[in-house]
Amino acid sequence: MSLTNKVAIVTGGSSGIGAAIAVKFVTEGAKVAIVARNEKKLAEVAKKCEINGSQPLLIIADVTKENDAQRIIETTLKKFGKLNILVNNAGIGRSGSILDKNYLVIFDEVIATNLRSIVYLTHLAAPNIIETKGNIINISSVASMGILGPTSSIYSTSKAGLDHFTRCVALELAPKGVRVNNINPGPVKSDILLNAGFESAAEGIIWEEAKNMTALKRVADADEIADLAVFVASDKGRSITGASLVTDNGTLLQ
Template structure:
């Protein structure tokens, strides 16, 4: 998958959930485009690996800032923001990517526990990080990109109601913040709604073997109009497009589909031949 680089020289980009997957690819593309990058997540080893990759692709060999933390914890969020501003003196771009999924039926005894866990990671962390970053983003006329999902637009049948609700809420939060933060603070707010993007999240969430995970992705590949599922780099490209004022300066309050035609073709696994 080829990538387009943008000019983010002098910009500071904070990407949450960046120890792997979409977050890692996004951090690397920002670094490759000249930005100072902040990577954060719970996996210290993963962060160290991604930080090195960011430095390796940076035109000026800029060192990525690593901050280990859990964004469901407000103290960790505060420390992340404070460390970023202390290190770089400002913040230009906030990418709220951290999140998780959990499968549960409404009739399950532990449904509410799983529901609260998903909402804390996928919605509350996005709201809190945005809330705390507004003063810094206002100074730079920066922008926020939230990583949502097609699951916020269409229901998934696989016991994923909590995940779908969390992403639908992220989409509405995106639109509300675009309307609220634009006039006074000059902050743009958008979301990217990926389709099936090939990361390890499905295998972890469903507890699939590697063989069954491979079959799962092959099934979606056959159904997607574009002929393949997404890659983390696909979503990173969408994020960096929205973050770039020269390319997307007139775009705010948008939920940008990057789904390979999933919604247009009404794709679901029940429709496979």
């Protein structure tokens, strides 16, 4: 098992990619704290973790709130005594036209979740991850590199900022033996569209469109992203830092 004796925090662990990462991490021997707001969904993921490895620590928290971010780190350290891996996965998808009256409202919400919360959690976690010479994985998107649609400026900007933040911190923490990386998925089947407010009828159509945007004509499963996260988080990924690892079924080729 590649993550034996490692302690990890996975934000956004109640759903989709974060849930898949939490389950894979415990399967690989890690002790995991999973973070999200939806207690019921977190409890479902906890059951899967227990079956596959060990009982996770559940932390009901909103990553955009500074007090919650502090509690995430403190509770994990109290329970497990150390921190090796931080997976900043919690994120939201929103579209918005630059001409929308409420553009700035959407912008602030997305940046608070997809960027600012990660900056703060990284700031809080870094001293502990330096102690264990661990690593940080940020779940970005191919939207950081390509323009996926005419109303994607907010989401794309949040993820482009995240990619650059990752590179900067990777350089700063490298001398301390800490690696920091992005994983940049293309379309991955998850609750992201439902959580963004799309009806389930529209959701099906959008996933079909997303499939057609890829060169390989497929939408990935969250498990595929989790497999890559295990590789990067483990010693197998020891040469990888400051990277943006694209796993997108060829979306960026189109």
